[in-house]
Amino acid sequence: MTVIETDVQDGRPRPQxxxxxxxxxxxxxxxxxxxxxxxxxxxxxxxxxxxxxxxxGAGKTTFFNCLTGxxxxxxxxxxxxxxxxxPKPRAVVKAGMARTFQNIRLFGNMTALENVMVGRYCRTTSxxxxxxLHGPKYRREEAESRARAAELLDFVGLGKSAELxxxxxxxxxxxxxxxxxxxxxxxxxxxxxxxxAGMNPQETQQAMDLxxxxxxxxxxxxxxxxxxxxxxxxxxxxxxxxxxxxLIWGTPGEVQSDPRVIEAYIGGxxxxxxxxxx
Amino acid sequence: xxxVIPTIPDATRAQHASKGWPLALAGSVLLLVxxxxxxxxxxxxxxxxxxxxxxxxxxxxxxxxxxxxxVLALMHQGPLSKLGNWFDAALGLRALGTASLLVILxxxxxxxxxxxxxxxxxxxxxxxxLGAILLLVGGRFVPQRTLHSxxxxxxxxxxxxxxxxxxxxLVLFGLAYVLGQDDPWVFVGFLIMAGGAAMALARxxxxxxxxxxxxxxxxxxxxxxxxxxxxxxxxxxGSDANMSIATQVLIFAATAIxxxxxxGLAGLLDLGYIAFLGSGAYVAAMMSNAASATIGWKPPFVVxxxxxxxxxxxxxxxxxxxxxxxxxxxxxxxxxxxxxxxRLSMFNLDGNNGPDLTNGPNxxxxxxxxxxxxxxxxxxxxxxxxxxxxxSNYYFVLLLLIGFIILVxxxxxxxxxxxxxxxxxxxxxxxxxxxxxxxxxxLLGFAVGAFLAGLAGTIKAHQDxxxxxxxxxxxxxxxxxxxxxxxxxxxxxxxxVGATILKLLPEKLRFFSEYRLLLFGLLLVxxxxxxxxxxxxxxxxxxxxxxxxxxxASEIQQDHLVEKAAEAAR
Numbered sequence: 001m002t003v004i005e006t007d008v009q010d011g012r013p014r015p016q017x018x019x020x021x022x023x024x025x026x027x028x029x030x031x032x033x034x035x036x037x038x039x040x041x042x043x044x045x046x047x048x049x050x051x052x053x054x055x056x057g058a059g060k061t062t063f064f065n066c067l068t069g070x071x072x073x074x075x076x077x078x079x080x081x082x083x084x085x086x087p088k089p090r091a092v093v094k095a096g097m098a099r100t101f102q103n104i105r106l107f108g109n110m111t112a113l114e115n116v117m118v119g120r121y122c123r124t125t126s127x128x129x130x131x132x133l134h135g136p137k138y139r140r141e142e143a144e145s146r147a148r149a150a151e152l153l154d155f156v157g158l159g160k161s162a163e164l165x166x167x168x169x170x171x172x173x174x175x176x177x178x179x180x181x182x183x184x185x186x187x188x189x190x191x192x193x194x195x196x197a198g199m200n201p202q203e204t205q206q207a208m209d210l211x212x213x214x215x216x217x218x219x220x221x222x223x224x225x226x227x228x229x230x231x232x233x234x235x236x237x238x239x240x241x242x243x244x245x246x247l248i249w250g251t252p253g254e255v256q257s258d259p260r261v262i263e264a265y266i267g268g269x270x271x272x273x274x275x276x277x278x
Numbered sequence: 279x280x281x282v283i284p285t286i287p288d289a290t291r292a293q294h295a296s297k298g299w300p301l302a303l304a305g306s307v308l309l310l311v312x313x314x315x316x317x318x319x320x321x322x323x324x325x326x327x328x329x330x331x332x333x334x335x336x337x338x339x340x341x342x343x344x345x346x347x348x349v350l351a352l353m354h355q356g357p358l359s360k361l362g363n364w365f366d367a368a369l370g371l372r373a374l375g376t377a378s379l380l381v382i383l384x385x386x387x388x389x390x391x392x393x394x395x396x397x398x399x400x401x402x403x404x405x406x407x408l409g410a411i412l413l414l415v416g417g418r419f420v421p422q423r424t425l426h427s428x429x430x431x432x433x434x435x436x437x438x439x440x441x442x443x444x445x446x447x448l449v450l451f452g453l454a455y456v457l458g459q460d461d462p463w464v465f466v467g468f469l470i471m472a473g474g475a476a477m478a479l480a481r482x483x484x485x486x487x488x489x490x491x492x493x494x495x496x497x498x499x500x501x502x503x504x505x506x507x508x509x510x511x512x513x514x515x516g517s518d519a520n521m522s523i524a525t526q527v528l529i530f531a532a533t534a535i536x537x538x539x540x541x542g543l544a545g546l547l548d549l550g551y552i553a554f555l556g557s558g559a560y561v562a563a564m565m566s567n568a569a570s571a572t573i574g575w576k577p578p579f580v581v582x583x584x585x586x587x588x589x590x591x592x593x594x595x596x597x598x599x600x601x602x603x604x605x606x607x608x609x610x611x612x613x614x615x616x617x618x619x620x621r622l623s624m625f626n627l628d629g630n631n632g633p634d635l636t637n638g639p640n641x642x643x644x645x646x647x648x649x650x651x652x653x654x655x656x657x658x659x660x661x662x663x664x665x666x667x668x669x670s671n672y673y674f675v676l677l678l679l680i681g682f683i684i685l686v687x688x689x690x691x692x693x694x695x696x697x698x699x700x701x702x703x704x705x706x707x708x709x710x711x712x713x714x715x716x717x718x719x720x721l722l723g724f725a726v727g728a729f730l731a732g733l734a735g736t737i738k739a740h741q742d743x744x745x746x747x748x749x750x751x752x753x754x755x756x757x758x759x760x761x762x763x764x765x766x767x768x769x770x771x772x773x774x775v776g777a778t779i780l781k782l783l784p785e786k787l788r789f790f791s792e793y794r795l796l797l798f799g800l801l802l803v804x805x806x807x808x809x810x811x812x813x814x815x816x817x818x819x820x821x822x823x824x825x826x827x828x829x830x831a832s833e834i835q836q837d838h839l840v841e842k843a844a845e846a847a848r
Contacts, residue, residue, distance in 0.1 A: 068711070070711070089710045089711045089713075090710060090713055090714070090715055093711070093712065093713035094713060098712075099711060101708065101711075105705050105707070105708035105711075106708075107700065107701050107704040107705060107708070107709075108704060108821075108825075109700070109704060109818050109821040109822055110697070110700055110701070110704070110818075111838070114697055114700075117694075117697055118697050118698065118701045118709070118712055118714065119712050119713070120694075121694060121697070121698055121701075121712065121713055121714045121715075122712070122713025122714070122715075123713075124694055126693070126694060127695075128690065128695060128722055128726060131689055131690055131693035131694065131695055132685065132686050132689045132690060134689065138693065138694075141694070142693070142694070145694070163838060163839055163842045164835065165821075165831060165834070165835050165838070167821075167831060168831055168832060168835050181712060182712075185712065185713050
């Protein structure tokens with residue numbers, strides 16, 4: 001497949017595309033008789049932002065869950081740096097794949113800082129005994145986690161809100177906090193499920209800047225979104241899913257000009273009522 | 279929470295505002311004075327309240343309430359009115375009025391019930407009643423003032439430490455006093471008085487302030503609390519009667535704090551927790567020098583403690599690993615069954631069915647007292663002129679144990695593991711997706727709780743001098759859980775309070791023992807209705823129980839920011 005690349009995107013230089021991070025081959029996900037994802041190929045490289053679009057019920061989130069180990073695909077393989085990961089969310093996170101949720105799932109009664117520190121959990125190992133004795137390992141890891149969490153909060157622009165309870169934060173900040181929490185797991189690939197849902201244009205612009213910043217760190221990014229303008233400005237490549245099948249897989253320009261995409265969104269919406277976005 | 283008397287409309291209150299304060303002050307003074315008068319003709323009841331100028335029991339209670347009332351009134355208007363900018367004297371007076379009336383009515387009822395009729399009440403009693411009524415009515419008309427937030431309060435640090443120390447001393451005196459009372463009427467009267475006074479102070483914002491200063495001087499508070507606990511046996515004058523109750527309270531509290539790690543921190547409902555205490559106790563019994571001990575190996579007690587704890591933890595792992603994968607309700611059922619399996623196994627391992635380990639229903643009696651480093655726990659010892667009996671010896675060891683359990687509790691709570699537990703309680707799926715090993719963490723909580731209960735059990739066996747199956751029935755697990763729920767999930771102070779209440783009340787109210795369970799049931803129902811997070815709840819737990827309460831969330835947020843600012847300033 002040919003990918004037409006320009007050197008500049010949204011006013012910033014496009015980094016060199018790196019190694020292949022994620023490679024999904026012929027992924028099928030069946031729930032009983034329903035084929036939610038059918039034979040989809042997909043890949044992401046380091047320093048690349050890939051978009052996933054499709055009308056409601058197209059199977060985007062299901063596909064997402066297959067990639068992140070929440071579901072085990074019925075058939076097909078998902079390789080992360082060439083390795084097939086066990087279908088356990090924890091192993092997937094540990095390998096370097098982190099995600100955010102479509103409906104925000106923060107730990108509401110923890111502070112912003114604590115939320116991000118939970119993300120550090122899988123990168124720290126101090127156990128019960130050293131925690132009780134306040135051993136050197138515990139102190140070092142605790143200080144490190146705290147520092148890294150504070151750094152990440154600054155990175156997403158929440159440095160001043162570190163001690164706010166997550167449930168007391170404004171909506172836009174909660175979205176950014178979720179991204180900070182995901183980044184705290186030191187991912188190579190971050191998957192964002194509708195990161196701008198419910199945001200106003202200004203917040204959307206901020207989110208876009210943030211995602212570019214993440215990409216510029218060399219991470220691979222996958223974004224599910226409904227906001228077409230956002231996706232086409234942001235992504236290097238876009239996969240359009242319709243009724244569980246890959247309709248088109250190409251550059252924003254190619255996808256944008258494909259009449260089938262427009263038809264899927266405007267004409268072929270009979271699935272919308274039958275099935276919620278799983 | 280004024281259930282007794284409806285509040286007065288604001289308009290009426292404003293109209294009569296000026297009359298409230300003198301009434302309340304007069305009522306408080308009358309209460310104070312009444313304590314110096316004779317209350318009854320009969321010197322033989324209620325610890326002799328027939329003598330003027332020699333206050334005892336209810337006279338003392340009236341005086342304490344009077345002093346609090348005077349201080350609150352003078353905060354509203356008068357020499358202490360600067361303090362009134364911080365504390366809500368009006369709300370305090372209203373609660374105090376209700377409490378005073380309850381205490382005095384109860385006292386007068388006790389006099390007439392015991393001595394035979396109202397005729398036995400001397401003028402002192404009537405003066406107190408008048409005072410309580412005046413305080414009640416007056417308090418209701420005292421208008422509220424606008425208050426400053428404690429967040430801005432800057433008091434002298436020495437003063438704050440003095441307040442903590444004085445408060446702890448008061449707790450010590452109160453405990454020694456209440457344990458010394460054998461008369462159930464006086465005991466209940468004291469409880470009403472103490473509860474009412476605490477309620478009044480809470481309404482005035484005293485405890486909010488206290489929690490702020492104890493945040494700032496956490497080490498002082500911990501130290502003072504342990505000093506009080508340490509000094510307690512010295513107030514008992516060598517008597518073992520109260521120390522026996524005190525050691526039971528400590529074992530119960532130690533076990534309950536362990537259970538709070540499982541329930542309050544890890545969020546797992548364990549209905550068979552007493553089995554872990556029992557396995558520790560049985561290990562110690564079987565390895566002791568008792569005549570019927572079944573294991574020949576007699577290692578030093580420290581080793582026995584570790585073995586007992588490890589056996590309990592292993593049992594915890596065995597029972598936890600298959601069940602922790604399922605959700606809360608199933609775990610509760612399985613642990614409930616496990617508790618019964620443990621008891622029945624101990625009942626049946628008597629040589630007839632399987633190996634002879636536990637002597638079956640007879641248990642293992644005659645466990646000798648501990649002897650650590652030449653210190654015989656069975657004999658009284660003399661320290662600085664005070665005689666400390668057998669139970670005092672165990673009391674000190676249990677104090678050390680409880681200190682260790684509290685250390686484990688707080689440190690785990692504030693660690694990476696504690697954060698993991700909170701994350702699991704909040705949203706298990708999200709926690710897993712963030713890389714938290716939910717299963718291992720839950721299992722860890724379960725095992726740590728079992729380990730600590732096992733430790734407590736080994737000491738319990740020696741203190742009880744016997745170990746038998748009927749000590750470890752389901753009811754005990756239920757009481758432990760009640761202590762946690764009543765006191766407060768996720769806090770140490772709450773469980774200490776809950777355990778003390780649940781252990782002390784039945785001991786002191788033996789005449790009430792038939793209705794004990796009924797009373798506990800009622801208590802729990804009322805708690806669930808009024809304050810589901812427990813008496814002293816952790817802030818996070820409070821939020822979890824009041825998910826929709828935005829005002830509470832922002833209040834706790836404010837407190838948290840103040841603490842952080844204070845920490846940063848240090």
